[in-house]
Each structure stands twice: as structure tokens, then as C-alpha cells.
Amino acid sequence: MATEAALKTDIDLAPAEALIAAYMDNREATIALLQDVQKHYGYLPRPVLELISERLNLPHTQLFALATFYRAFSLKPRGRHLINVCTGTTCHVRGAPMLLEAIERECKCKAGGTTADGRFTIETVNCVGACALAPVIVIDEEAHGRLTQAKLKKVLDQYK
Amino acid sequence: MKLKGLADLDEVKREGLRLLYPDRVKIIVGTATCGMAAGAGKVVETFRRVIDELKLEAIVEETGCIGMCQKEPIVTVYRPGQTKLVYHSMTPKKAEELARQLAEGNPGTQNALGQIFREKALLSGEERVLGKNGGSAPLSEAPDLDEIPFYRKQLKIALRNCGYIDPNDIRHSIARGGYYTLYKVLTEWKPDAVVEEITKSGLRGRGGGGFPTGRKWRSCRDAKGQHHYIICNADEGDPGAFMDRSLLEGDPHSMLEGMIIGAFGIGGDEGYIYVRNEYPQAIRKLTRALEQCHEYGLLGDNIFGTEFSFDITINRGGGAFVCGESTALMASLEGQVGEPRAKYIHTVEHGLRDQPSCLNNVETWANVPAVMGKGADWFTSIGTGGSKGTKVFSLVGTIRTTGLIEVPMGISIREVLEDIGGGVREGHRFKAVQTGGPSGGTILVDERGATVRTEPATGAYTVGIMPESLLDLPIDFDSLTEAGSMMGSGGLIVMDETSCMVDVARYFLRFLAEESCGKCLPCREGLRQMVNILDRICEGKGEHGDIELLEELGNVVMDTSLCALGGTAANPPLSTIRYFRDEYEAHIYDKNCPAGVCKALIAYGVNAEACTGCGLCLKACPTDAVFTRKPKAGESTPKLREGRDLHDISQDKCIKCGACFEACTFDAVVKE
Ligand SMILES: Cc1cc2nc3c(=O)[nH]c(=O)nc-3n(C[C@H](O)[C@H](O)[C@H](O)COP(=O)(O)O)c2cc1C
Ligand code: SF4
Ligand code: SF4
Ligand code: SF4
Numbered sequence: 001m002a003t004e005a006a007l008k009t010d011i012d013l014a015p016a017e018a019l020i021a022a023y024m025d026n027r028e029a030t031i032a033l034l035q036d037v038q039k040h041y042g043y044l045p046r047p048v049l050e051l052i053s054e055r056l057n058l059p060h061t062q063l064f065a066l067a068t069f070y071r072a073f074s075l076k077p078r079g080r081h082l083i084n085v086c087t088g089t090t091c092h093v094r095g096a097p098m099l100l101e102a103i104e105r106e107c108k109c110k111a112g113g114t115t116a117d118g119r120f121t122i123e124t125v126n127c128v129g130a131c132a133l134a135p136v137i138v139i140d141e142e143a144h145g146r147l148t149q150a151k152l153k154k155v156l157d158q159y160k
Numbered sequence: 161m162k163l164k165g166l167a168d169l170d171e172v173k174r175e176g177l178r179l180l181y182p183d184r185v186k187i188i189v190g191t192a193t194c195g196m197a198a199g200a201g202k203v204v205e206t207f208r209r210v211i212d213e214l215k216l217e218a219i220v221e222e223t224g225c226i227g228m229c230q231k232e233p234i235v236t237v238y239r240p241g242q243t244k245l246v247y248h249s250m251t252p253k254k255a256e257e258l259a260r261q262l263a264e265g266n267p268g269t270q271n272a273l274g275q276i277f278r279e280k281a282l283l284s285g286e287e288r289v290l291g292k293n294g295g296s297a298p299l300s301e302a303p304d305l306d307e308i309p310f311y312r313k314q315l316k317i318a319l320r321n322c323g324y325i326d327p328n329d330i331r332h333s334i335a336r337g338g339y340y341t342l343y344k345v346l347t348e349w350k351p352d353a354v355v356e357e358i359t360k361s362g363l364r365g366r367g368g369g370g371f372p373t374g375r376k377w378r379s380c381r382d383a384k385g386q387h388h389y390i391i392c393n394a395d396e397g398d399p400g401a402f403m404d405r406s407l408l409e410g411d412p413h414s415m416l417e418g419m420i421i422g423a424f425g426i427g428g429d430e431g432y433i434y435v436r437n438e439y440p441q442a443i444r445k446l447t448r449a450l451e452q453c454h455e456y457g458l459l460g461d462n463i464f465g466t467e468f469s470f471d472i473t474i475n476r477g478g479g480a481f482v483c484g485e486s487t488a489l490m491a492s493l494e495g496q497v498g499e500p501r502a503k504y505i506h507t508v509e510h511g512l513r514d515q516p517s518c519l520n521n522v523e524t525w526a527n528v529p530a531v532m533g534k535g536a537d538w539f540t541s542i543g544t545g546g547s548k549g550t551k552v553f554s555l556v557g558t559i560r561t562t563g564l565i566e567v568p569m570g571i572s573i574r575e576v577l578e579d580i581g582g583g584v585r586e587g588h589r590f591k592a593v594q595t596g597g598p599s600g601g602t603i604l605v606d607e608r609g610a611t612v613r614t615e616p617a618t619g620a621y622t623v624g625i626m627p628e629s630l631l632d633l634p635i636d637f638d639s640l641t642e643a644g645s646m647m648g649s650g651g652l653i654v655m656d657e658t659s660c661m662v663d664v665a666r667y668f669l670r671f672l673a674e675e676s677c678g679k680c681l682p683c684r685e686g687l688r689q690m691v692n693i694l695d696r697i698c699e700g701k702g703e704h705g706d707i708e709l710l711e712e713l714g715n716v717v718m719d720t721s722l723c724a725l726g727g728t729a730a731n732p733p734l735s736t737i738r739y740f741r742d743e744y745e746a747h748i749y750d751k752n753c754p755a756g757v758c759k760a761l762i763a764y765g766v767n768a769e770a771c772t773g774c775g776l777c778l779k780a781c782p783t784d785a786v787f788t789r790k791p792k793a794g795e796s797t798p799k800l801r802e803g804r805d806l807h808d809i810s811q812d813k814c815i816k817c818g819a820c821f822e823a824c825t826f827d828a829v830v831k832e
Binding site for chain 2: 027028029030031035065066071072073088089091092094098105125126127129131132136141143145148150
């Protein structure tokens with residue numbers, strides 16, 4: 001449990017308090033609250049979930065149900081940059097699976113994970129809606145279209 | 161300024177027209193998600209910088225997408241009194257050159273897609289002639305944009321403003337007739353009559369199911385409750401579809417106007433837009449549009465100074481496909497896990513917070529102002545007997561011109577693929593087109609042996625030797641359903657011989673299995689078992705009986721699932737088995753993937769006759785599997801360049817990443 005204790009001390013709960021305060025009277029907005037938390041911390045830290053549960057008087061299970069049902073949420077810290085590899089239909093038929101493998105090789109990290117140096121987290125997304133430029137990857141909301149394995153390294157190098 | 165009446169609206173419109181058609185040069189860059197993915201951000205930066213340097217009196221404006229996503233970044237140049245010039249595939253370098261040419265008053269023709277001679281605003285009905293006598297001389301050869309094959313057969317109702325306005329400025333929408341219909345409805349119409357008119361128009365929901373919109377509105381209006389909620393489904397979970405994104409990014413106000421009109425007709429007092437989190441730009445633009453509506457008094461209390469009050473809130477989805485389903489969406493809006501519930505409780509009576517709720521798709525809402533503004537009779541004059549109006553499609557896959565199109569219902573799939581999309585890519589054969597999202601079918605087949613030929617006149621590629629097939633099917637709700645597919649939300653994904661149908665079926669099923677909410681057993685477990693079987697087949701471990709087992713499982717899942725996710729999930733395997741059984745058999749019995757997609761069943765090699773020895777493959781290979789060697793005795797190497805060695809692949813080291821295949825520009829790397 002040492003890691004958990006360490007996590008706890010690492011997390012500054014003050015911003016979470018402020019976010020929760022904004023949703024105090026609106027239990028329907030739990031998803032929106034979690035989205036805000038995710039945006040601020042980059043993931044849903046356990047101590048924050050505990051705090052929400054306490055402040056809003058919501059059972060833990062409900063928060064975990066939400067956090068695991070929706071793709072947007074992550075219970076693990078993410079890297080400095082989030083690579084989202086589009087695996088929509090068009091990207092799929094235009095080579096996204098091989099591109100994803102190339103990214104995994106280049107970063108030495110599987111989809112769903114974070115690189116050892118904390119530089120990238122690799123995830124997949126069902127469709128970013130830029131199918132005409134398939135295959136597409138999105139890094140921190142910036143989309144890169146018509147990507148090839150050959151161009152990949154240059155794109156990744158832009159993110160330190 | 162809160163708009164109170166027609167005079168106010170007219171004043172904003174005049175202002176808007178001055179912005180749309182200013183007295184100086186305007187450079188308009190498409191910066192929707194597709195444009196940005198193609199590098200439009202840098203193009204905008206370049207224009208701003210160069211214009212500053214040259215002290216050119218010009219405006220740089222950002223707009224949505226005019227549909228030709230593949231040719232992004234697209235730049236439109238407006239010059240007072242002259243035709244608009246539309247350029248494609250812009251780069252910072254080309255942008256700089258264009259800006260310099262503009263400073264000299266003589267824009268070049270390179271990369272010109274076409275020119276716009278006149279612009280008609282659908283709702284105001286006003287037409288503006290831009291260039292006299294066809295515009296400036298050096299560009300006379302650039303075609304009329306409306307006449308190029310991609311646009312000629314299109315008819316834009318929902319997309320009427322996309323790419324023509326700055327979506328961040330409500331004055332632009334008003335200049336093109338936006339919110340006039342709302343004003344007319346609020347001041348001249350009775351709510352019942354609004355519902356009646358929508359019913360008469362025959363408008364059907366564009367979100368996939370094609371449910372008659374008027375009937376939904378009527379039941380909701382008649383339902384008893386403390387509140388009536390108006391909801392816009394902007395979840396767009398279908399991979400391969402981006403109609404809703406384009407609409408929201410290109411023209412959020414048309415959709416908002418539709419929602420407000422709907423609220424008035426139905427008696428709605430609160431509105432929600434459920435938009436997917438993966439569309440950050442759409443969320444930003446919607447947020448801005450709502451702010452402007454409040455500022456202009458088009459949302460909130462006493463809209464246009466009338467008795468009618470209505471407001472809209474944006475909710476960001478959490479990235480679960482099933483949340484596009486109406487009951488799951490409402491559960492998600494309530495802050496719960498998005499699980500569908502049984503449909504015998506109708507959401508129009510007991511929806512969000514157990515109140516009457518009317519949920520429609522983005523495109524459906526965007527059609528509403530057009531129907532009300534131009535009348536049901538006008539709307540019914542477009543389309544077929546059972547499907548009125550137009551449908552927006554995202555035309556993607558291995559087709560020559562991919563992008564976003566809007567066509568009248570009843571047009572044939574062949575016209576869309578060949579006339580608008582230009583047929584499949586050069587040197588490829590058409591194989592299948594997939595409609596209806598992940599749970600739709602893959603239809604249109606039978607092109608084995610068909611050749612691709614060039615039509616000299618247009619330079620367009622068409623598919624020749626087309627047997628009697630489904631390609632001539634008219635696009636409308638009913639005929640697509642009859643053919644075993646469905647209209648769905650509007651993704652048309654074209655595939656050629658490089659797509660493996662077993663792999664495609666596996667792709668969709670895996671997607672649906674992952675996205676299943678898990679509430680019902682057949683969907684949760686059945687889909688997973690089907691994925692396992694397909695995995696085995698793709699890995700070359702398929703067995704006799706697998707096809708039949710897939711069919712059986714598929715039918716059970718379809719028959720016994722609660723919501724339409726499970727209820728249509730088996731469409732992709734069933735329709736691919738129906739039309740491409742031989743491909744399944746090749747995988748199972750011959751351990752062969754005819755399309756060369758399934759990794760376990762292919763090997764990469766080098767065709768010595770085609771290899772030039774350039775070494776690109778060697779550089780690309782991540783595992784040093786590519787090596788050089790001298791030609792063997794008797795080996796024919798006509799293309800091998802002098803002083804170079806032949807390249808070959810060591811099967812032991814090869815991980816089949818395809819990098820060499822992608823890198824070789826001489827088609828010398830082959831899949832076997
Ligand atoms: C699994 C599933 C996902 C769906 N996803 C969407 C979606 O992303 N967008 C949408 O408009 N409709 C979606 N629908 C259809 C909606 O449930 C609903 O029929 C539609 O939004 C109603 O609007 P319309 O009548 O304007 O078409 C989905 C349905 C199912 C079963
Ligand atoms: S069919 Fe599938 S997605 Fe639909 S309710 Fe059942 S388990 Fe959930
Ligand atoms: S497929 Fe990949 S690993 Fe195999 S030879 Fe080509 S580049 Fe190397
Ligand atoms: S890239 Fe192609 S042509 Fe060049 S060496 Fe490799 S196989 Fe030969």
C-alpha cells in the first residue's frame with residue numbers, strides 16, 4: 001500500500017474541491033464532473049474519486065462504474081502526450097493496425113500503456129471523423145492525417 | 161443586442177452580408193478537423209504572416225469544410241466583384257506564393273479546383289453573381305465548381321452553409337437566411353401547425369433508423385409531463401461517418417435553429433445536445449454558437465421578444481458507442497452508465513428524467529429550418545416516395561475522391577460512387593461498399609474479374625463489366641433495408657481488392673463486442689464467441705463448420721438482444737458470408753487470404769524482376785529482415801540498376817509490418 005500512500009500525498013486535492021463545489025447541487029452532472037477532473041489531472045486519481053464520493057454522498061461503486069464504462073476516463077496516470085490512434089473503419093482498411101504496431105514498436109509500449117519515460121500514452125479511438133485523411137492519429141487534440149510508417153518518427157519527434 | 165423583430169434581423173443580415181462580401185480580398189481557409197489534419201493550421205499562419213509582410217489589405221477567415229476533405233487544405237479566395245477561386249492541397253509554401261500573387265492582383269491557376277460564379281443561399285433564396293463575364297482572364301480555364309463531377313449531382317439542404325460561412329459568427333448565418341424561419345414560425349405559426357407541416361414533409365430521422373420525424377414530434381407533443389425535453393443526438397459513434405461533425409463544425413446555427421423550432425412545435429422547454437468527446441472542435445464551435453444565441457436573444461427567455469422561452473445545454477459524451485442509442489443516451493445525460501432499456505416504454509412519453517423527450521439527430525434538426533422555411537411541398541418534391549429530401553454521406557475508403565456529400569434520395573449507389581466519387585483508385589478493382597455503420601451490411605459485390613478502365617473524356621475511373629448487381633439500387637431507407645443493409649447514419653465505405661472481407665467482418669464484430677454494454681447475455685457473450693471464431697479463421701486455424709456456426713450464433717444474437725446494437729450486430733458477418741463465402745472458404749480450407757491482409761496467411765517477398773536495388777525497403781525495415789544479395793544464376797533482373805544489389809527478405813526475421821511494402825515505389829515488394 002506504500003504506492004497508494006505515495007499517490008495520496010502527491011495529489012493536490014484543492015483543485016478537485018473547487019471542481020466538486022461547482023457541481024454540488026447537481027448529481028446528474030457526475031459525468032461532467034469526472035470529465036473536468038480528468039481534464040485537470042490527466043486521469044481520475046483515486047483520492048479524488050474518494051473525495052467526490054464523500055462530498056456528493058455517492059457510492060464508490062457508482063463512480064467506478066462510470067469511470068470504467070466510458071472510454072474517456074482513465075484510472076491510471078497518462079503520459080505528457082496522449083497519442084490516439086484512430087481505428088475507425090476507413091483507417092482500418094487503410095492500414096491503421098500496422099501503423100499502431102509501428103507506434104508500439106517506436107515507443108516500446110503497447111496500446112493502453114504509457115512509455116517508461118512518461119512521454120507518451122498510447123490509446124486507440126473508434127473514429128475521429130477525419131476519415132478522408134486516413135490513417136489518422138491525434139496527439140493532444142492535434143490530428144495528423146495520411147500518416148505512413150515512414151513519416152511516423154518525424155511526427156513523434158515534434159512531441160518532447 | 162437582443163433581436164426583437166424583423167428590422168433587427170434585417171440589420172444583422174446587412175452586417176453579415178458586408179462580412180461575407182467585403183470590399184477587400186478575403187482568404188478563406190477550411191479549418192474543420194479534416195482541414196486541420198491535413199495541415200490547414202500552418203496555412204492560416206502563413207497567410208497571416210505574409211499578408212502582414214506585404215501589407216496586403218486582406219482578411220483571413222476560417223470556415224468549415226466544403227466536402228472535398230481529401231483535397232484539404234482548401235482555400236477560397238474572394239475578390240470584390242470577381243469570381244471566388246477555390247484552391248486545393250495547399251501547403252505553407254503554396255500559400256505564400258498565392259499571397260504574393262494576390263498582392264500583385266493576379267492569382268495563379270495552379271492547384272485551382274474551380275471557381276464560383278454565383279452563390280445561392282438556400283433559405284434567403286438570394287443569389288449573388290460574383291464574377292462578370294466569367295471572372296478574370298487567366299483563370300478562365302478553371303471550371304465552374306458546381307459543374308465538376310464531385311458537385312454536379314449534389315443538392316445541399318442540410319449542408320447549405322458549410323464552407324460558406326465563418327461558423328463562429330452568427331451574423332454570417334443570418335446573412336444567408338438563418339433564424340428568419342424561426343422568426344416566422346414564432347410569430348406566424350401555431351405549434352400544432354408546425355408539427356403538422358413536418359409530418360406533411362415526410363422528413364425521416366437521419367440518425368439511422370429513419371423514423372418519421374413528424375410522428376415522433378406529435379407523440380411527444382401529446383404526451384403529458386411537467387417538462388418536454390428536446391435533445392440532439394450528436395454522438396456520431398459510427399466509425400467511418402463524420403456528417404454530424406462536419407455540420408457542427410461548419411454550421412452549428414442551422415442545427416440550433418432547427419432545435420428551437422422543434423421546441424416551439426413540441427412544447428419543449430429545455431434542450432440538450434449530447435456531443436461526443438472525440439470532437440473537441442465541434443464542442444468549441446457549439447459552445448460559441450450558444451453564447452451568440454444568448455447574446456442575440458435567440459435562446460433564453462422570450463425569444464424574439466415573444467412569449468416563447470427555451471434554452472439548450474451541451475453535454476459531452478464519454479466515448480461509448482452504445483450511448484448513441486436513444487435510451488442509453490438519456491441515461492448518460494442523467495449521469496448514469498449508458499445502458500439501453502427496453503423500448504416498450506417510449507422515450508417520447510417517458511424519456512429523460514421520466515419526462516416526454518424528443519430526440520433527433522444533428523442532420524435531422526438541420527433539415528427542419530429548410531422544411532419550415534420553404535414548406536413541406538417543396539421538401540416532398542425532392543427524393544422518392546418513402547424517403548423525402550436529401551441525405552448526407554461520408555464517402556470514404558478506397559475511392560478516388562473521398563469527402564462529404566449530400567445527394568437527393570433515390571440517386572443510385574453507382575452514381576454516387578462513380579460520378580461523384582470518381583470510382584475506385586487507379587489500378588484497383590471495386591469490391592464492396594459498406595453502408596449503415598458497424599451494424600449495417602456490406603453490400604454490393606460481384607466484381608471479381610471486373611477491370612478498371614479510364615474514361616478518356618473525364619479522366620474518371622469507372623468500374624467496367626458491372627454485372628446485374630446491387631450497385632443500381634436507389635439510395636432510400638426502404639430499398640437499402642430490403643437489400644439486407646441499411647441507410648444508417650450515412651457512412652459509405654468503399655473497399656477494393658486490398659480489403660479482406662473476413663477481416664472487415666472481424667473488425668466490426670470486435671468493435672461491437674467491445675462496445676456492447678454487457679447488459680444482455682447473447683450480445684455480451686455471443687459477439688465475443690463470434691470474434692473468437694473470426695480470429696481463428698484469420699489466423700489460419702479455421703475449421704469446417706465455422707461458417708455455419710457464425711451464421712447460427714449471429715441469428716441468435718440478433719433475435720435475442722435488447723437493443724439495436726446486438727439486434728443488428730451480426731449484419732457484417734452474415735452479409736459478408738452471403739456475398740463473399742468463397743473468401744471465408746479460402747481462409748479455412750486453403751489457408752489463404754486472397755486480399756493479402758491476414759498476417760498469418762501472408763508472407764512478404766521481393767519480385768526480382770521489378771526490384772531496382774534502390775534500398776528503400778532496407779531503410780524501412782525495423783527488424784533487419786531485408787538483406788542484399790547478388791542475383792542468382794538465371795534470375796532475370798531487368799530493372800536492377802547498375803552497381804546495385806538485389807534486395808530480398810528473410811522470412812525468419814520478418815514480422816510482417818508491411819513497412820517495406822509501403823516504402824517500395826516500384827511495386828517490387830509483394831505479398832504472397
Ligand atoms: C447502438 C446504437 C448507436 C446509435 N448511435 C447513434 C448516433 O451516434 N447518432 C445518432 O443520431 N443516432 C444514433 N443511433 C440512433 C438513435 O438511437 C436514434 O434512433 C436517433 O438518434 C433518432 O434520431 P432521428 O429520428 O433524427 O434519426 C444509434 C442507435 C443505436 C442502437
Ligand atoms: S443488445 Fe448489447 S448493447 Fe444492447 S442492451 Fe443488450 S448488451 Fe447492451
Ligand atoms: S514486412 Fe516489415 S519486417 Fe518484414 S521485411 Fe518488410 S519491413 Fe521488414
Ligand atoms: S524498395 Fe523495392 S525496388 Fe527498392 S530495393 Fe527494395 S524491393 Fe527493390
